[in-house]
Structures are given as C-alpha cells and as structure tokens.
Amino acid sequence: MPTVREIEQALFELAPREGAMDWDNVGHLLGDPDQAVTKVCVALDITEAVAAEAIEQGCELIVSHHPVMNCKWLPVQTVRSDTAQGHLLLRLLRSGVSAICMHTNLDVAPGGVNDAFAAALGLEDPGPLGDPEGLCRVGTLSSPMPLQDFARKVCRDLHANGVRYAGCGKPVRRVAVGGGACSDYIHHAVAAGCDTFVTADLSYHQFLDAEGMGVNLIDAGHFPTEDPVCARLVSYLTDRFPELTVFKSASHREVIQYCVEGE
Structure with missing residues (x-):
C-alpha cells in the first residue's frame, strides 16, 4: 500500500x-509520512464531522483543500484539547489519521479548483482569466x-442553498469564475470583457459598484464554488492508486442557510 509520503508526492x-502563495501552508501537515494508507477521505475542509467520519470509516488519511493549520488566519501557537483547533488536531493524531492539504496550489493548477468550477457551470472553452x-x-x-435565469442555474449546478447577485443590465454570455474569496479579481474580469463574474464572499460595496463597473456579480458561496474539486481529487487518487479506497466526505456540506420572507 502507498504511504502518506507517496500520496503527497502524487x-x-x-x-x-x-x-502555492507564499503565505500558504500546503502538503502533509499532520501525521506520520511513512504510514501505510488503505483508505482516504477527501473533503473541502477538515472539520470535527469530517474527522469523525474518517475515523469511523477506518481512514488513515484525509485529503482536503483548506489547510487544517494555516498561519495566515489561525496561527498555531498551542495544541490544547480545550481549544477548537487543538481538540481537532489531537483527535486526528490520537486516531492515527494524517492530513494532506492542497490549497492555493490546487486553485491555480490545471484541472484544479477553478477548472472544476468552470466545468460545473458548463462553460465552453474555459481558459485563464489573466489575473x-x-x-x-x-x-x-x-x-x-x-441574469436571473443564470443565477438559478448557478445555484442548481453548484448545489448551493442560495446565491446573492447584482446586475449591470447585461445578459450573461462571457463568464469569469473564481472559487472561494476572489473578489480582488473583479477588475480583471471587467478588463477581459466579461459580463459576469461568479465567486464568493463578496461585500455590500462590491455589489453596490457592480452596475457602475458594467459587470454582473454572483456570490455563490465559498463551499459551493470550491467543492466540485473534491470529486476530481477522488478520481485522481483512484487512478493513481487503484489499491486505495478513496471517497468524498458525506458529512461535509454547505452550512450557510438562507431565509427568504414569504417561505
């Protein structure tokens, strides 16, 4: 059976x-690199629910997109059972479960997060935006x-609980996508002649500016815009290591709900 180290290399x-961006934390972040692996759980994030699922299913490894430890937004100064992060890390370590995380390197990779996102929306001839x-x-x-019909399509195609959008009066034809928090690239979408940009974590003021910028904006949520890559990771690992059992987490899903008046 392959080791954690061999799976990381693949x-x-x-x-x-x-x-990966210089602030990022990617690769094998937790566990024994020489541990033999028979079963892998793939998830967008390593949550307590994902950890419990992996342990229950007898996995030696979780492969995720978001790092289980990332010093940009959650510095690791202690590993204590009375903190949320420490509790999760200790649970995985005590259960012999390793973690490999592919983050911004998977965002930019051919066939990675944003190619999976474009494919999920059925975009034709997808290519780099030029950011x-x-x-x-x-x-x-x-x-x-x-735009309203396309917003419904985005919601349906990404299995989102809802989307937020603002229009500039143009129909949707040329579409840019950025999985997760890619609002910094709105100007690049406009410069590339896009009428629509689909991403996540947009602010009120960005929606407010959409009409003046001449671009439709759709916020489809962080989880829905990045989750399509998980199926690609399952397929990739299954092809590379046919002896492994590889599955996508069934416990990890969008947690944000939408309440609409009149429902």
Missing part, C-alpha cells in the same frame, strides 16, 4: 507546491441568458 504532481496569480478562469455560455 498530489504535488497534480498541483505543484510552487504554485497575476493565475487563479481565475473565463469561458462562455452556448447562448446568452438573462
């Missing part, structure tokens, strides 16, 4: 470490679509 062939980091993708619809 994942870096898909999404090279060099593609400096190479994160976002741009493609076209087979025929123009009213």
Whole structure:
C-alpha cells in the first residue's frame, strides 16, 4: 500500500507546491509520512464531522483543500484539547489519521479548483482569466441568458442553498469564475470583457459598484464554488492508486442557510 509520503508526492504532481502563495501552508501537515494508507477521505475542509467520519470509516488519511493549520488566519501557537483547533488536531493524531492539504496550489493548477468550477457551470472553452496569480478562469455560455435565469442555474449546478447577485443590465454570455474569496479579481474580469463574474464572499460595496463597473456579480458561496474539486481529487487518487479506497466526505456540506420572507 502507498504511504502518506507517496500520496503527497502524487498530489504535488497534480498541483505543484510552487504554485502555492507564499503565505500558504500546503502538503502533509499532520501525521506520520511513512504510514501505510488503505483508505482516504477527501473533503473541502477538515472539520470535527469530517474527522469523525474518517475515523469511523477506518481512514488513515484525509485529503482536503483548506489547510487544517494555516498561519495566515489561525496561527498555531498551542495544541490544547480545550481549544477548537487543538481538540481537532489531537483527535486526528490520537486516531492515527494524517492530513494532506492542497490549497492555493490546487486553485491555480490545471484541472484544479477553478477548472472544476468552470466545468460545473458548463462553460465552453474555459481558459485563464489573466489575473497575476493565475487563479481565475473565463469561458462562455452556448447562448446568452438573462441574469436571473443564470443565477438559478448557478445555484442548481453548484448545489448551493442560495446565491446573492447584482446586475449591470447585461445578459450573461462571457463568464469569469473564481472559487472561494476572489473578489480582488473583479477588475480583471471587467478588463477581459466579461459580463459576469461568479465567486464568493463578496461585500455590500462590491455589489453596490457592480452596475457602475458594467459587470454582473454572483456570490455563490465559498463551499459551493470550491467543492466540485473534491470529486476530481477522488478520481485522481483512484487512478493513481487503484489499491486505495478513496471517497468524498458525506458529512461535509454547505452550512450557510438562507431565509427568504414569504417561505
């Protein structure tokens, strides 16, 4: 059976470490690199529910997109059972479960997060948007679509609980996508001639500015815009290591709910 180290090396062939941003924390972050692996759980995040699922299913490894430890937003200064992060890390370590995390390197990789996102929306001829980091993708619809109809399509295609959107009066045809928090790239979408940009974590003021910028904005949520890559990771690992049992987490799903008056 392959070891954690060998699986990490294979994942870096898909999404090279060099593609990660300098603040990021990617690769094998938790556990024994020489541990033999028979079963792998793939999830967008390593949550308590995902940890419990992996342990219950007898997994030696979790492969996730978001790092279980990332010093940009949650510095690791202690590992204590009376903190949320410490409790999770100790639970995994005591159960012999390793963690490999492919984050911004998987965002930019061919076939990674944003290619999976573009494919989920059925965009034709997707390619790089031209942003400096190479994160976002741009493609076209087979025929123009009213914004409200496209917003419904995005919600349906990504299995989102809801989407937020604001329009500039244009029908949707040329679409840029950026999985997760990619609001910094709105200007690049406009410069590339896109009428619509689909991403997550947009602010009130960005929606307010959409009409003046001449672009439709759709916020489909952080989880729904990135989760499509998990199926690709399952397929990739299954192809590379046929002897492994690899599955996508059934416990991890969108946690944000929407309440609409009149429902």
